[in-house]
Amino acid sequence: MKARVVVTPKAAVLDPQGAAVKEAMQHLGMPEVKNVRIGKYLEIDVNGDGAEMEQRLHKLCRDLLSNPVIEDYQLLKE
Amino acid sequence: MKFAVVQFPGSNCDQDCLRAINGLAGLSAQYIWHKETSLTGFDAVVLPGGFAYGDYLRCGAIARFSPIMNEVIRVAKEGRLVLGTCNGFQVLCEAGLLPGALVRNRGLRFICDMATLRVELPDSAFTHGFAQGTLLRMPIAHGEGCFFAQTETLRELNDHGQVVLRYCDANGRVTPEANPNGSIENIAGICSRKGNVFGLMPHPDRASDRRLGGTDGAKIFLSMAQSIADGRARAAA
Numbered sequence: 001m002k003a004r005v006v007v008t009p010k011a012a013v014l015d016p017q018g019a020a021v022k023e024a025m026q027h028l029g030m031p032e033v034k035n036v037r038i039g040k041y042l043e044i045d046v047n048g049d050g051a052e053m054e055q056r057l058h059k060l061c062r063d064l065l066s067n068p069v070i071e072d073y074q075l076l077k078e
Numbered sequence: 079m080k081f082a083v084v085q086f087p088g089s090n091c092d093q094d095c096l097r098a099i100n101g102l103a104g105l106s107a108q109y110i111w112h113k114e115t116s117l118t119g120f121d122a123v124v125l126p127g128g129f130a131y132g133d134y135l136r137c138g139a140i141a142r143f144s145p146i147m148n149e150v151i152r153v154a155k156e157g158r159l160v161l162g163t164c165n166g167f168q169v170l171c172e173a174g175l176l177p178g179a180l181v182r183n184r185g186l187r188f189i190c191d192m193a194t195l196r197v198e199l200p201d202s203a204f205t206h207g208f209a210q211g212t213l214l215r216m217p218i219a220h221g222e223g224c225f226f227a228q229t230e231t232l233r234e235l236n237d238h239g240q241v242v243l244r245y246c247d248a249n250g251r252v253t254p255e256a257n258p259n260g261s262i263e264n265i266a267g268i269c270s271r272k273g274n275v276f277g278l279m280p281h282p283d284r285a286s287d288r289r290l291g292g293t294d295g296a297k298i299f300l301s302m303a304q305s306i307a308d309g310r311a312r313a314a315a
Contacts, residue, residue, distance in 0.1 A: 014224065017186065064135070067179055069227070
């Protein structure tokens with residue numbers, strides 16, 4: 001199966017990169033931009049499928065791909 | 079007193095740490111490659127600064143799964159002293175040996191500068207004999223040294239006296255202007271609840287030679303040795 005993982009900083013965590021990019025967007029004629037958060041995107045190809053595989057991928061997301069102290073993640077299956 | 083300095087691929091302060099420790103009377107240090115699995119015979123462990131695994135994914139995220147880390151966690155649970163400086167601090171947080179996390183500096187820039195630090199926890203295993211409020215000068219060199227902890231974690235850190243160092247100005251005042259990287263409550267270094275694991279973003283290894291601008295960092299290593307000698311911290315098995 002193919003999985004996509006999106007990791008984003010938690011709302012309470014300072015995201016200076018996002019703030020800098022937001023400013024650049026506003027300078028480029030998009031004053032409507034209210035907020036930008038920058039995260040990570042991973043595409044994962046695995047042999048196997050099913051609920052058990054999904055559970056194991058969730059565990060990977062929690063243990064390695066994201067740090068629950070500062071980040072949230074979303075696991076999307078294809 | 080034998081110290082282990084762990085080398086991860088991408089560590090770059092391993093030599094600084096080894097040299098700093100070996101330069102102190104009664105202390106000796108030896109490298110331990112991250113693929114090793116034993117710390118038998120070592121009284122204390124140092125995780126040095128650098129960019130373990132190129133900081134891929136997150137700082138310390140991959141290093142924390144290196145084979146030696148199971149042993150680091152084991153000896154930490156046993157009560158032996160573990161020190162993480164800079165990238166080593168990030169690894170300790172990722173490994174769950176210290177709470178919180180280190181994120182991108184508030185100003186987005188990599189900062190290489192001298193920092194003034196106020197000792198908040200006198201007489202810990204790492205600040206043996208320091209008076210409360212002692213000021214230390216040590217270099218910082220990091221892009222991701224902004225300490226973050228969730229509200230409850232922060233409260234616990236304060237309630238249990240786990241905040242060891244805060245960034246301050248030359249007069250010892252903890253102010254927003256004295257905060258180089260946006261760390262929550264100016265926190266520069268914290269220890270574990272039991273007090274035997276200490277992580278800090280500043281570099282004691284780079285402040286251990288008078289010719290290089292100061293010896294305040296050496297006091298941290300000497301304090302560790304003293305604590306072990308006094309039986310306050312557990313020595314090698």
